[in-house]
Amino acid sequence: MFGNPNFITSQLGYKIIGQHNKTLEPIRDEFNESFYDYTNNSLEMLLGYELNLKNKVSVGFGLITEKYLKK
Numbered sequence: 717m718f719g720n721p722n723f724i725t726s727q728l729g730y731k732i733i734g735q736h737n738k739t740l741e742p743i744r745d746e747f748n749e750s751f752y753d754y755t756n757n758s759l760e761m762l763l764g765y766e767l768n769l770k771n772k773v774s775v776g777f778g779l780i781t782e783k784y785l786k787k
Contacts, residue, residue, distance in 0.1 A: 717731065717732070717733045717734075718731070718732045718733075719731035719732065721764075726766075727765055727766040727767075728763075728764070728765055728766075729763075729764045729765075729766070730761070730762060730763050730764070731760075731761070731762040731764070731776075732759075732760070732761050732762075733758075733759070733760040733761075733762075734757075734758070734759050734760075735756070735757070735758045736755075736756075736757050737754075737755070737756040737757075738753065738754065738755045738756075739753075739754050740752070740753060740754070740787070741753075741754045741784070750786060750787075751786075751787045752784045752785060752786055752787060753784070753785045753787060754782070754783070754784055755781075755782070755783045755785075756780070756781070756782050757780070757781045758778060758779065758780040758781075759778065759779050760776060760777070760778035760779075761776055761777060761778070762774055762775070762776030763775055763776060
């Protein structure tokens with residue numbers, strides 16, 4: 717996570733959040749159990765503007781990828 721709450725002015729700020737998660741997931745059906753490597757990557761960017769001390773407006777977007785590989 718990286719950000720600057722006082723980007724251009726004291727009321728304008730931004731955040732950049734990146735995550736990488738990897739786990740081993742069991743998948744079960746009626747008769748079998750298989751294991752998969754699950755990988756999840758995400759990147760989010762957010763721009764915020766402080767209206768006053770109690771109110772802040774933010775807008776942003778995010779990207780996510782997921783991948784399953786059978787072990």
